[in-house]
Amino acid sequence: MLLILIAVFVTGVFVVNFTIRRNGTGQPNSGDPNTIRGIVKTLLPSGKVIVVQKENGEEVLVSLTDASAITDEIGESLFYRDVQVGMPISAAGIRGTKDNVLIPSLVTVRLAYTYNGLMVVSVPKLRQEYFSLVFNPRLWDVASSSAEIRYKNIPDCHLIAGAPDLTVSDKWKAEMTERKIGGQVFKDTDYATESGALARRTLLLENPGAKYGLDATYFSNYLFQVVPNRSLPSAAALTCARAVDAVLETLKPRSASDRIIIADPAAPIHVDRDSPITIIGAARTYDGSIALTVVDEEDKVLFRKTVFVRSDNTRAFGYFEAEISPLGPITRPVALRIFQYSPTSGAPIDEVRLPMTIE
Structure with missing residues (x-):
């Protein structure tokens, strides 16, 4: 009976080690075995799972939406859709796998690349x-x-x-x-x-x-x-x-598209949950207005306002200033989203999206 228990234990250790090596979390002499470092190679269609090419050339699957947090290099919160192909990435605190996809605690990407x-x-x-x-x-x-x-x-x-x-x-x-x-x-x-x-x-x-x-x-x-x-x-x-x-x-x-720019506040935006915030910028519009929203990661609108742009004609940039009411206690990541609607299709265009932290 003792020999059987020993055999089961050894087999279990072998299987665990094999799984770790397969997913790239157990490279010898590669630093923290629970951290993956490399480049975002591919975004799967949903954008929620990515392929990371590690420094040694090996490719692994990493979940973004199962991570506890996604941040940039200065610690500001990001949405999973902010992660783009080519970004240097670190996935730390690997907590396990699901369908051969690594589940990290913290994902950090470098926006400068x-x-x-x-x-x-x-x-x-x-x-x-x-x-x-x-x-x-x-x-x-x-x-x-x-x-x-x-x-x-x-x-x-x-x-x-x-x-x-x-x-x-x-x-x-x-x-x-x-x-x-x-x-x-x-x-x-x-x-x-x-x-x-x-x-x-x-x-x-x-x-x-x-x-x-x-x-x-x-x-x-x-x-x-x-x-x-x-x-x-x-x-x-x-x-x-x-x-x-x-x-x-x-x-x-970063705070601009071809036809809209946010001049103030500068990113990253930090907002007191009990205070309003003033947004200042310029835009070249088709109908004299732009849309201002605050959204969460699933694009649920938490605040919405139509902002009129002061301009003599649609060929010149005009100035705008808008106030966002106090947003209250919001613990999840949010973003400021400003855009205008296409005069032909009605779809949002010329979008500027900046991360916001509610404090």
Whole structure:
């Protein structure tokens, strides 16, 4: 009888270890065996289960809706639908499996990432912390960091988004012009060597709200730099500049769509449950109004208001200001959702969605 019990115990241990290895939670020397780290490879049709490609290349299924919480890299709550392909992800506190899908306690994704032609940049010192750029992955690839891309046709042409100030040689000659790129005004400075070759190019965007008709009150500077590995002759510098401009034309703050921007408050939004909150922004509308809602993860509407936009015509951005009444005690994650309705289909378009925390 004792031998039978021992055999059953050994078999059970083997089965448990096999299951753990199969689901990627027991890699030797891989750190915490209950934490999965990797990249979101695929979203299953429901969006509630994802495929994570681990650092060793292995792929595992992870449940988002069974997690106790989903947060970004600074700890702000997210909806499961905020998780996108290409995001770096950590699934911690694996509590078991269901139908070969891992059940984590905490899922953390990084909103700043670069994948398949989309670059999302985080600059914590900025008031509007995140912004995005779109590039053609056939023409550009990721360089030394997720905020740096390299132009394939001219490998010495590198664009760094949200770049810090870099050292400039006293021997370089600077020439600054103001240029409009994608509706935004940049201070564009070329630094040339004594021979006239391009050594550095900086593009300073002082007011990302200008495109939307807003002043600089609500925004911080965005700085971009073109940093060649070696000085570029005139023809190569011109080709590089055109390629960079095409990327910068797509710049968009996290708080904006093509026709709507939320200027205040900045994300992440924290709200006192007993106090109203004022939303300020600009929009280019079809009928002079936008819809403002607060929703939960299942898109249940907790607050709704039609907001009128002050504008002389539908071709220009107009200013809006709206107050959300106190929302009371809400413990689950919610989001501020602003959009307008399509004049042709009636469907919501131009949506801006930002996470909100009720405190």
